[in-house]
Every structure is written in structure tokens, then in C-alpha cells.
Amino acid sequence: MAFLYDTQSLFQRYLIKLFRNPTLLGTNLFTPLLFLLLFSQLLQKFSLFLPGVSGGYLAYLTPGVVVLNAMISAPLGGVSIANDLNSGFLSKMLLTQVVRPAILLGRLFTDMLVVVMQSIISLALAIALGVKISSGIPGVLLILLTVAFFELALSGIFLAIGLKTRKTETISAISGVIFFPIIFVSSSMFPVSFFPAWAQTISNYNPVSYAANVTRELVIGGLSASTVFYAYVLIGIIAIASFAATLYQFRKVIS
Amino acid sequence: MPDIITVEGLSVVYPDGTKAVSDISFGVKEGEFFGFLGPNGAGKSTTIKALTTLLRKTAGKVSVAGYDLDRSPREIRRSIGVLSQETSLDVDLTGRENLRLQGRLQQLHGKILEERIEELLKLVQLEDVGNKPAGRYSGGMRKRLDLASALIHEPKLLFLDEPTTGLDTQSRVAIWEYLEGLNKKQGITIFLTTQYLEEADRLCRQLSVIDHGQLVANGTPSELKAALGGDAITLTIEDSGLRSRAKEILKTIQGLTNISDSEGGIVAYAKNAGEIIADIVTALQASGIRPSFLSISSPTLDDVFLRQTGRRIRSDELSRRETEPFLV
Numbered sequence: 001m002a003f004l005y006d007t008q009s010l011f012q013r014y015l016i017k018l019f020r021n022p023t024l025l026g027t028n029l030f031t032p033l034l035f036l037l038l039f040s041q042l043l044q045k046f047s048l049f050l051p052g053v054s055g056g057y058l059a060y061l062t063p064g065v066v067v068l069n070a071m072i073s074a075p076l077g078g079v080s081i082a083n084d085l086n087s088g089f090l091s092k093m094l095l096t097q098v099v100r101p102a103i104l105l106g107r108l109f110t111d112m113l114v115v116v117m118q119s120i121i122s123l124a125l126a127i128a129l130g131v132k133i134s135s136g137i138p139g140v141l142l143i144l145l146t147v148a149f150f151e152l153a154l155s156g157i158f159l160a161i162g163l164k165t166r167k168t169e170t171i172s173a174i175s176g177v178i179f180f181p182i183i184f185v186s187s188s189m190f191p192v193s194f195f196p197a198w199a200q201t202i203s204n205y206n207p208v209s210y211a212a213n214v215t216r217e218l219v220i221g222g223l224s225a226s227t228v229f230y231a232y233v234l235i236g237i238i239a240i241a242s243f244a245a246t247l248y249q250f251r252k253v254i255s
Numbered sequence: 256m257p258d259i260i261t262v263e264g265l266s267v268v269y270p271d272g273t274k275a276v277s278d279i280s281f282g283v284k285e286g287e288f289f290g291f292l293g294p295n296g297a298g299k300s301t302t303i304k305a306l307t308t309l310l311r312k313t314a315g316k317v318s319v320a321g322y323d324l325d326r327s328p329r330e331i332r333r334s335i336g337v338l339s340q341e342t343s344l345d346v347d348l349t350g351r352e353n354l355r356l357q358g359r360l361q362q363l364h365g366k367i368l369e370e371r372i373e374e375l376l377k378l379v380q381l382e383d384v385g386n387k388p389a390g391r392y393s394g395g396m397r398k399r400l401d402l403a404s405a406l407i408h409e410p411k412l413l414f415l416d417e418p419t420t421g422l423d424t425q426s427r428v429a430i431w432e433y434l435e436g437l438n439k440k441q442g443i444t445i446f447l448t449t450q451y452l453e454e455a456d457r458l459c460r461q462l463s464v465i466d467h468g469q470l471v472a473n474g475t476p477s478e479l480k481a482a483l484g485g486d487a488i489t490l491t492i493e494d495s496g497l498r499s500r501a502k503e504i505l506k507t508i509q510g511l512t513n514i515s516d517s518e519g520g521i522v523a524y525a526k527n528a529g530e531i532i533a534d535i536v537t538a539l540q541a542s543g544i545r546p547s548f549l550s551i552s553s554p555t556l557d558d559v560f561l562r563q564t565g566r567r568i569r570s571d572e573l574s575r576r577e578t579e580p581f582l583v
Contacts, residue, residue, distance in 0.1 A: 092357075
């Protein structure tokens, strides 16, 4: 019971913090919208190369932008834990009777909620622009579950880095450096068939592609069980590895 | 009164090999106002972190609030309140929200918690600003809120790590008054570290002086001062050759004790300082030595410190704050 109570207390804390920082919240919510509007307008003619896709490039791009949400939110938890470490607030929490994993879990729930909110806004904008979600409401729920799970897996990487380095700058730098290549060399933004062979190979192994493919099949149709299966297995492996690293670093910090 | 803290042979060695605390032993009685006095880097913070379960000790047997440090850290955390050297509040949360979070993490619920929050805001006189974000508070207000949050679960033992470092005089006196009230009226045992002698002198009934990770003196402030052997006589003699000659001369004077160097001068102690001063001046003049300054004062804890460690706690040392990370 204490574990649930503590997780809820900390979830509330992070949520209040988030809403007290409107700039951060706004940038997080609206960056994907900017991508959606900008790319769908600038690259309108891509629709000509996507004859089988109803809704054209905008419909193709929408799932990519939804997955982008997960990548934008993933570093937030790491930044937050590094700040708490440096300010002494983590020590203060550790001096209470808090069930310690709740400190991490409260944060993870907050970030997952942000991703779900971002994704709902992105999907709403896409629908307003004329995209039809072929799989309907159940499909939307599965999309939200998929991005939330993807965000969770990625956030473990940044939590581990935040606990290890205690530097928010490091997290920003790392996320900035890996962000663009893995987003663009994947099937999230552009059709892979446009890429040179080496980039196609990278894209085929890129987890971002897997998450984007599930989402895309849910938006434009043609969902296959194997796409979902492989995506969830891959994301699950990332989650296990990143949280093993996070828990290892967390134990080092708290003992 | 039984001991609420017992420490036997406590040592803390950091992973890089630094011996922060070496084999110290002491006890703190229930209801005591206990002071741990020492300069920066002496091992005060390390000791507090070890006693409050934040830092793993290397050796020793420690019991806090009746619980063994190794076996029952969670029970210890339930019984103690800790005010860290760095004020640690969530600056995005209001005063009330900070206290509420702290209370919930201490497993308080509902109405009991809300009543406790109001009681504490009143105690530290922040009830008017309780709904403002802590980030907008002054340094003194933050420290008071931090103190309130350490008290949320009504601990019987309170650890304070340099609670007034970096505060202005007015805020410092305010914190002192709260602490005196907590100790006298509510019977909370207080363990305080400080590098301010004035603070230790005013608040603490029992003191330990720590330097280089080792305890160098124990006792009440008056016992420690009395051990010096009377009033302090300070002479300033700029020339170092004359100074060492003067020291030899002082050693021949009956009734002077604990003669030692003190930055550009000599300090010595005597019970009948007023009478002996004539003897000192006469003896020095006979050798042609004229001190440029001479004073008599009641001994302070600074004199105790000088006697035990060979140096004074200087004001420039006070402004240099420890920058070691809180968790190591």
C-alpha cells in the first residue's frame, strides 16, 4: 500500500511541476505539431510517390510524428532525477520512509501521461487535417499504448545517464545527438524506399521504425500481428536493458 | 536519561580512500541539545550522513533512537527529522505542497496531515505565504520551511547540519529561537553541527569538537572553557623573533597556562588575568619587548578550538562553504 501511496504522491508532485512550467509543457506539446504541419506542407508532393496510401503523405507522416512524441519526452525523467540529485531533494526523499522505487515510478507515469496527451493532440490535428484512422477507437488506444511503452523503454536510458552523470547538460547533449539520426534514418518520417541501400539497412534495424510501423498500420490500414509482435518484443528488450541499467545506477546512488 | 544516540568506533572511508571520520565514539542523551563543532572538512557532515542512514559507514557500531543502524534503517528514518546543510525544497511547489509531499512520504494521511501542515506553517510563521511557490521565498524563509518539513512526522530526534550557514543574522536568530523552543517545550533531542562558535555556545548543552575526522574534546561549553585555565590574554607582537623570545619569557611567569601561538601573536590563559598582566608587561619590558596590542577576555569556544586544533575558526573560513556533493 505504501508503494502505491508514494507513487501517487510523487506522480502528483511531477504533474504539478509540469503544469507550473508552461514553457516546457508548451514546447513538448507543440513541437510534434510543428513537425506535422511543416513536413506535410513542405513535402506535399511525396504523396505522388505513395499511390497506395489513402490520405497521402500527411497520413504517412502522422504515425511518425506520434512516435516522435515518445522521443521528445523520454529524456525528461533523466533530467528530473539529475536535478533532484544535485539540489539535495533526492537525499531529502531518501531520508523519509518512501518506498524507494516509487521515486522512479512516479516520474515514469508522469512522462507516459505527457506522451499520451501529446499523441492525442497530434492525432486530433491530423484528423482535423483530413486523416482517417482506419482502425478506429480501438486502434487509437493501441497507438497510445504503443507510444507510451516506447517512451517508457527509452526513458530508462536517460534515467540511467542522469543517475550516473548527474548532469542535465549531458542528457540534453546525448538526446540531441542521437535524436536526429535515429528519427530520420527510420521509416518514421519518410518512405524507406527513398533511402540509399545502407540507410534502408539501418532503418530496418532501427527500433523507431518498428514503433512507427505499428502506428502506421493502425492509421492507414493493413495491420499485421507480426508487426505488433516484433515491435513489442524489440521495445520490451530495450525496456529490460535500460531499466536494468537504471536500477543498477539507482542502487549505487541510494546505498 | 538513556542515550538516544550511541556511537562506538565509527569510521567512514570514501571509495577514493579519504578517511573522513576515524574511529569516533560518543553518546547523546535523550532531550539533549548536542553540538558537533568543527571547521570545514572536519567530518561533521559525513558523521550526520552516516547516522541518518544516507551514507554507509565503514566500521563501528551505531544505534539511533533505539534502533541499530545496520539492521533497522527504515525505523530510524521514521524516528528522526533531518535538516540538511543545503536547503532542499521543491521550488516549483508552494510551501503547503512541499509540506504535504514530505508528510505523505512520511506516510501521513488526510486530515491529520492537513492539520499538521497548518500547525507547522504557524510555528515557522509562513502561514501567509503558504500558497506561494517556495522558489519565491527568501533564504531565511526557505530554511524555515525546510525545518518545518523535517518536523512533519513529529520526530523525537532532530539532526541539523549547519542550519544557519549562509543566513543573515536576523534569520539565524529566528532559527535559534525555534530550535530552543523545540528542545525545551517539546523535548525533542537535537543533534546540531556547526562551525559557528557563537551558535554552539548559545544553543548546545553538550559539545564535541571534531577536527580531521577525530574527536578532540568533549564536554559542556563551560567545562571546555574552564579547562583552558581562566581568562584569555592575547598579545600581538609582529616580529616573529621577538615573539618566540616573548613566549619563552611567558613560560617563566607563574599562573600562566596553555601558552600558544595565535596568528601574529601569543595567547595564554590565567585565572587572575587582571593581576598577572602587570607581571607580563614588566617581564617583557625588561627584555625590550613591547606588544603592539594586549587584551584580556573571557574564554570563548574559539579559544577552546584554538587550544584543541592549533588554529582559530576564522570568519573567512566561515564564508567558504563545503561543496562536496550530498550523496557520495
